[in-house]
Amino acid sequence: MDFPQALRERRAHRHLSQLDLALRAGTTQRHVSFMESGRSAPGRGMVLRLAESLELTLRESNALLLTAGYAPEFGESALAAPDLAPVREALDHVLAGHLPYPAVVVDRHGSLVAVNAAFPVLTEGAAPELCAPGANVYRLALHPRGMAPRIVNLSEWSRHVLLRLERRAEQSGDGTLAALRRELGGYVPAGVQGAEPLGFAVPLRIRSGDAELRLITTVTTFATAVDVTLAELMLEAFLPADEETARRLREAVRAGRRP
8 A cells, every 4th residue: 555545544534634634734735635646745754743643553653654665663562572671560560559459451452461360350260261371351251161151241241342342443444353353243142232322331240159240440551652562552450340349359369369
């Protein structure tokens, strides 16, 4: 794909007119039109301004630069690289600090990167390959051999997971996420997915022994990251939705066992 086509597609994908994009990027509609038709070749700085105006991810910004004939702007380090040692230490600290509640770090496709000691509360009884390092957390949630048999509100929770994947796949144009969304949709019977509004927050209601735990989630990202790997990490933390759940999780951690 060449730069004019890439620019047109990304602008259309975000439902922006040429004038909208021009105002955001500090240029003119005429210039945007010329770039999209191939009559004008943008400089590196303009490509970066366009990428920022289009709210592209670091990975997408690098891809746009490549279509314009420029080298990528943002590095992509392996998480095990020495430069990211402070990041790994910070993640370990946050995961441990969230105890006695479960927390997990995943990459852009939902692959497990790290978990804390309370995460087995959620994976109890799941097939080992579904919760091993590098396994996919969304697949773990909805697979019949994963968490799904223990999820009390599978209708609401599956819809939450599928909508989340669908939106991320649409925003990024990521084929892997789109394929994952199709796969997971096949695990959930059509009647189970539901059609009612989800409300302001969807609790995860999951059975643990003779109890039902109720959890809500928050997602944290590295908003100021300039490394592709770091920018794509997400920390999902589970919080108790009621005092009974909090009590059981605290007692489980003190006793060194599951609730």
